[in-house]
């Protein structure tokens with residue numbers, strides 16, 4: 001049995017973490033968690049996600065309609081975006097939206113994170129595409145996002161921010177950390193120049209080696225320790241395919 005109050009507290013903790021790590025400004029960002037097919041918890045609209053208490057958290061159904069919200073609180077204006085992820089990815093238990101500085105800079109510049117700069121980024125994320133711009137709170141965002149959902153666990157939202165999803169809240173948040181770390185490393189290594197960053201684009205030896213490393217690392221072991229969802233190889237292959 002899910003302890004709803006505990007999950008509300010965890011959402012507040014993650015909100016604080018996102019705010020304290022400068023992944024959002026002011027009232028930006030939103031978080032949701034799936035309780036079951038018909039019940040989801042989500043952050044309220046228009047509050048700082050760094051200063052929430054469990055009473056702030058709203059409950060919605062599978063279409064984003066309010067099931068429960070305390071006076072003064074309404075579900076996130078981006079709840080439709082979250083619900084589309086749950087609809088298309090039944091394995092997902094949590095969705096996190098933030099505006100981290102480096103990842104959002106790439107989203108504004110229109111540059112997807114497609115360079116396999118290090119094995120950890122390849123394993124955690126594969127590449128991170130950019131979903132075409134949509135007006136916040138409209139169906140444009142979920143509609144533009146949809147084609148990436150089967151293959152990726154993170155996307156940049158053009159001129160907007162980043163969205164990550166995973167099996168549970170902590171894992172979805174960790175994906176957001178990884179996206180931002182990856183974007184920052186890519187930005188700084190581009191500033192430094194050198195041959196490596198330039199080599200990576202296209203079907204270079206580095207692409208192939210990192211993709212191979214990823215494929216080997218994600219093979220299931222006898223204990224299943226390295227087993228990951230089948231879509232990850234797709235995301236890593238997207239490097240060489242030039243998504």
Ligand code: 13P
Nearest residue numbers: 028029030045046076077
């Ligand atoms: P909400 O406060 O409505 O969740 O919106 C914040 C945001 O970041 C919109 O993109």
